[in-house]
Amino acid sequence: MNRAELIAELERILGPRGVVATPDALLTYDADGCVMDTHEPHVVALPTSAEQVAAIVRLAARAGMPIVPRGAGTGLSGGATPMQGGIVISTARMDKILQVDTANGRVLCQPGVINWELSQYLKPFGYQFAPDPSSQKACTVGGNIANNSGGPHCLKYGITASHVLAVQVVLPDGSIVWTGDGSAHTPGYDLTGVITGSEGTIGFVTAAWLRLTRLPEAVRVVLALFPDIAGASNTVSQVIASGLLPAALEIMDRLAIKAVNDMYKLGLPEAAGAALLIEVDGVEDGLDELLHDVTAICWRNGAIDVRPARTLAEQNQVWAARKNAFGAMGRLAPTYYLVDTVVPRTKLPQTMDEVGRISREFRLPIANVFHAGDGNLHPIILFDRRDRSQNQRALEAATGVMKVSIDFGGVISGEHGIGVEKQDYMTLLFTTDDLAAMAGLHQSFDPHDLFNPGKVFPKGRGCGELAALRRSGVAWSALKSS
Amino acid sequence: MNLALLRADLTAISGEQYVREHPVDRHIYGQTPLLAVAPGSLEELAQTVARLAAEPVAIVPWGGGTQQTWGRPPARPFVVVETSRLNRILDYTPDDLTISVEAGMTLGALSAALAANGQMLPFDCPLPAQATIGGLLATAMDGPRRLGYGSARDLLIGIRVVEATGRISKAGGMVVKNVSGFDMMKLYLGSFGTLAIIASANFKLIPQPRAAASILCRAATPAPLWKLINAIAASQLVPVAVEYLEGFDVAGAPCAVAVRSEGLPAAVERHVRDVTAFAQQAGVSAEPLRDAAHEQLWNAINDAPQTATLAADEVVVRVTCLPADLSNAIAAARAAAQRANLPLQVTARALNGVAYLRVRGSAEALREWHAALLKAAPQTMLLAAPPALIAELPAFGTHIANLDLMRRIKQEFDPADLLNPGRFVVGQVA
Numbered sequence: 001m002n003r004a005e006l007i008a009e010l011e012r013i014l015g016p017r018g019v020v021a022t023p024d025a026l027l028t029y030d031a032d033g034c035v036m037d038t039h040e041p042h043v044v045a046l047p048t049s050a051e052q053v054a055a056i057v058r059l060a061a062r063a064g065m066p067i068v069p070r071g072a073g074t075g076l077s078g079g080a081t082p083m084q085g086g087i088v089i090s091t092a093r094m095d096k097i098l099q100v101d102t103a104n105g106r107v108l109c110q111p112g113v114i115n116w117e118l119s120q121y122l123k124p125f126g127y128q129f130a131p132d133p134s135s136q137k138a139c140t141v142g143g144n145i146a147n148n149s150g151g152p153h154c155l156k157y158g159i160t161a162s163h164v165l166a167v168q169v170v171l172p173d174g175s176i177v178w179t180g181d182g183s184a185h186t187p188g189y190d191l192t193g194v195i196t197g198s199e200g201t202i203g204f205v206t207a208a209w210l211r212l213t214r215l216p217e218a219v220r221v222v223l224a225l226f227p228d229i230a231g232a233s234n235t236v237s238q239v240i241a242s243g244l245l246p247a248a249l250e251i252m253d254r255l256a257i258k259a260v261n262d263m264y265k266l267g268l269p270e271a272a273g274a275a276l277l278i279e280v281d282g283v284e285d286g287l288d289e290l291l292h293d294v295t296a297i298c299w300r301n302g303a304i305d306v307r308p309a310r311t312l313a314e315q316n317q318v319w320a321a322r323k324n325a326f327g328a329m330g331r332l333a334p335t336y337y338l339v340d341t342v343v344p345r346t347k348l349p350q351t352m353d354e355v356g357r358i359s360r361e362f363r364l365p366i367a368n369v370f371h372a373g374d375g376n377l378h379p380i381i382l383f384d385r386r387d388r389s390q391n392q393r394a395l396e397a398a399t400g401v402m403k404v405s406i407d408f409g410g411v412i413s414g415e416h417g418i419g420v421e422k423q424d425y426m427t428l429l430f431t432t433d434d435l436a437a438m439a440g441l442h443q444s445f446d447p448h449d450l451f452n453p454g455k456v457f458p459k460g461r462g463c464g465e466l467a468a469l470r471r472s473g474v475a476w477s478a479l480k481s482s
Numbered sequence: 483m484n485l486a487l488l489r490a491d492l493t494a495i496s497g498e499q500y501v502r503e504h505p506v507d508r509h510i511y512g513q514t515p516l517l518a519v520a521p522g523s524l525e526e527l528a529q530t531v532a533r534l535a536a537e538p539v540a541i542v543p544w545g546g547g548t549q550q551t552w553g554r555p556p557a558r559p560f561v562v563v564e565t566s567r568l569n570r571i572l573d574y575t576p577d578d579l580t581i582s583v584e585a586g587m588t589l590g591a592l593s594a595a596l597a598a599n600g601q602m603l604p605f606d607c608p609l610p611a612q613a614t615i616g617g618l619l620a621t622a623m624d625g626p627r628r629l630g631y632g633s634a635r636d637l638l639i640g641i642r643v644v645e646a647t648g649r650i651s652k653a654g655g656m657v658v659k660n661v662s663g664f665d666m667m668k669l670y671l672g673s674f675g676t677l678a679i680i681a682s683a684n685f686k687l688i689p690q691p692r693a694a695a696s697i698l699c700r701a702a703t704p705a706p707l708w709k710l711i712n713a714i715a716a717s718q719l720v721p722v723a724v725e726y727l728e729g730f731d732v733a734g735a736p737c738a739v740a741v742r743s744e745g746l747p748a749a750v751e752r753h754v755r756d757v758t759a760f761a762q763q764a765g766v767s768a769e770p771l772r773d774a775a776h777e778q779l780w781n782a783i784n785d786a787p788q789t790a791t792l793a794a795d796e797v798v799v800r801v802t803c804l805p806a807d808l809s810n811a812i813a814a815a816r817a818a819a820q821r822a823n824l825p826l827q828v829t830a831r832a833l834n835g836v837a838y839l840r841v842r843g844s845a846e847a848l849r850e851w852h853a854a855l856l857k858a859a860p861q862t863m864l865l866a867a868p869p870a871l872i873a874e875l876p877a878f879g880t881h882i883a884n885l886d887l888m889r890r891i892k893q894e895f896d897p898a899d900l901l902n903p904g905r906f907v908v909g910q911v912a
Contacts, residue, residue, distance in 0.1 A: 104835075179884065184831075190668045216720075374659045375659070409657075430652075431652075437643075437649075
């Protein structure tokens with residue numbers, strides 16, 4: 001099938017408005033938020049229904065072409081980048097909230113619904129969709145499901161996987177299936193659970209039943225300022241260890257404070273080395289006691305100021321600063337590389353020391369804005385991409401952060417995913433046998449590697465090869481003779 | 483099969499005293515295993531599985547044995563592989579609020595270790611002194627406090643398994659947030675040991691609350707209690723458990739709702755006040771329970787769905803449905819039980835859409851009751867039944883979707899169908 005035939009077939013399925021094929025337009029689909037690797041798709045499809053997605057998948061199989069799912073393209077690991085070309089399937093036109101079912105605590109959505117818009121829509125019902133990535137004003141729930149995304153409020157409410165009750169997916173064979181209806185124990189294997197976070201490699205989510213979370217009766221936000229990041233990190237470790245359960249614990253360091261100060265008029269003293277955003281929520285009763293205890297830990301760790309955000313407007317301003325901090329980085333450097341790793345929470349202070357050391361070693365400033373309560377770091381390496389030396393040092397600094405995180409017992413991604421960005425670092429964390437088990441799961445869904453190929457698994461270690469290795473098993477005779 | 487040779491090889495791996503021939507105390511619905519072997523380490527477990535796969539002979543993983551009646555009995559002669567000696571804590575830094583434990587550790591032993599540090603893993607399974615972590619994960623058993631803290635699905639952060647060939651693989655890690663690689667934890671959780679044997683697991687822990695109390699609301703009939711349940715659901719209260727009870731002697735009334743609150747003292751008292759007020763509005767009594775009375779009530783509720791000790795004429799099932807459909811499903815079970823005059827006991831996670839039912843009667847009456855229940859609740863799973871009935875009743879309900887895909891997964895992970903053959907929805911695939 002040549003390109004013209006492919007486009008004609010797609011237009012037959014989707015209508016002319018559902019196909020993007022002009023060279024200029026295709027350029028905008030050559031990467032997501034991770035711009036280290038880029039590649040243009042052959043064509044972009046904009047379906048409006050699961051049936052259209054299924055038809056595209058069957059067409060792609062006939063054309064021998066991969067498909068690459070894409071939500072808003074805010075991902076940071078290259079998950080939506082068509083590294084082998086093929087058909088990018090965008091969910092931009094699948095953006096309907098279909099049913100709010102408060103009696104069963106669930107909402108039915110198409111994948112292209114914007115995370116923020118979903119929570120705004122649910123507010124009058126008294127509910128929210130709890131996962132709240134910093135990119136929530138742009139990112140889609142389909143992307144959240146694909147990456148099992150996090151966000152500040154994961155600390156209390158859990159990751160996306162805990163909020164996806166069932167999904168409708170198009171499988172690589174072109175079939176459309178529901179993994180459940182949102183009830184608690186669907187008979188058989190947990191297909192909802194394995195599809196969530198599989199980065200679009202085993203199924204294309206075309207609808208989802210998501211969990212509704214009741215809005216809390218009361219919320220308190222305070223911002224604690226520290227002379228250095230060690231004080232803030234130690235506070236977080238001690239708050240967690242003390243058994244208090246805040247809704248969010250977020251740290252911004254000196255560089256980040258500087259960036260957001262200008263933009264959001266927070267008036268934070270730029271002498272402060274770190275700001276710790278603390279949110280507690282729940283029923284009104286007891287909340288002041290909780291906040292008092294958390295604040296006491298701040299003071300014990302050398303806080304220089306603890307500022308309550310008294311009004312809703314003040315709370316929103318603090319949160320806007322936190323969630324838009326990445327955007328404010330443009331004020332500090334032409335380019336930044338946002339690294340996402342996780343460490344056990346007691347290792348946070350030492351890890352932050354190491355991040356400082358890496359910044360000095362590679363002579364690049366690193367800002368930090370992160371989900372401290374979960375031990376989820378986000379060192380932001382500031383550099384100029386046009387400078388080849390800086391480019392190289394930024395990559396090496398990122399590798400350094402990953403290695404340090406693993407050395408402290410952590411992992412290489414907490415919420416951004418592996419995609420292309422980190423696929424070659426998977427071997428730092430997993431043995432060949434570990435990867436082979438994941439490949440086995442992949443093969444049972446997508447034996448022909450049609451969905452988002454060349455992602456997650458290390459380059460040069462195809463799923464087929466890894467799965468074959470796993471099937472070969474362990475020979476008892478070899479064990480016996482050894 | 484040369485049983486003597488197999489036994490000799492397994493003895494060489496785990497030691498003489500840990501290999502037993504035809505152990506009747508490991509029977510499943512009257513079928514006695516060829517052998518039972520209890521490896522003492524991950525490596526011994528892997529070698530044991532590799533040896534059994536080489537035979538090949540079917541393998542039934544065995545933790546505390548409290549849930550071996552679940553699903554279908556083994557389809558072929560089998561060897562029991564026990565995890566009882568894999569009962570150690572592998573990694574525990576209390577201030578991280580995470581732990582890694584071997585699969586054979588009992589929930590009771592784990593809870594004791596955590597309590598010493600003011601922490602908990604609120605799984606609330608039946609018979610915690612016997613039930614093992616591996617068994618709880620394999621069956622995805624839940625407890626009343628899943629409402630407040632989530633179930634194993636939300637708290638399991640890492641896993642190590644021995645696959646059907648004897649290969650060892652892991653996934654996840656020791657951090658509370660992790661998207662490094664596929665979420666294999668979800669694959670093994672609730673897979674009934676049909677894809678791999680769970681060797682160890684890592685969990686996110688919960689700090690013990692500073693205060694806790696219950697409100698036990700009693701009524702002669704179900705209707706006002708469901709009114710109370712709906713009022714709680716519509717409020718901004720955050721109870722950690724709301725359990726509907728029927729035919730449950732401990733509750734001291736034909737029907738009851740137990741509400742459990744945990745957290746800061748002021749928040750707990752607020753729940754006691756508000757739930758009491760909701761109960762009055764619904765026209766039911768409300769008694770606050772604290773300390774020992776509170777603990778005793780929940781221990782009894784947690785144990786209610788146990789399947790380790792059964793009467794000869796008893797059936798135990800789990801009903802799963804959308805939360806708003808639960809009262810109707812229970813009503814159908816009640817009506818069918820009343821028709822045949824069968825005693826029925828219900829303990830239900832009222833806001834999660836999960837109910838555990840126990841009923842006793844003649845084979846004929848149980849058969850009819852089960853058929854009537856399946857019509858109202860097609861996702862009803864059989865947890866235990868008299869041996870005469872187990873082969874004929876649908877074990878996983880009448881609504882099993884995506885069976886082809888599930889069989890492809892089973893085929894990929896266990897092509898020879900060695901692990902728990904016949905027990906799960908995938909049935910026999912070899």
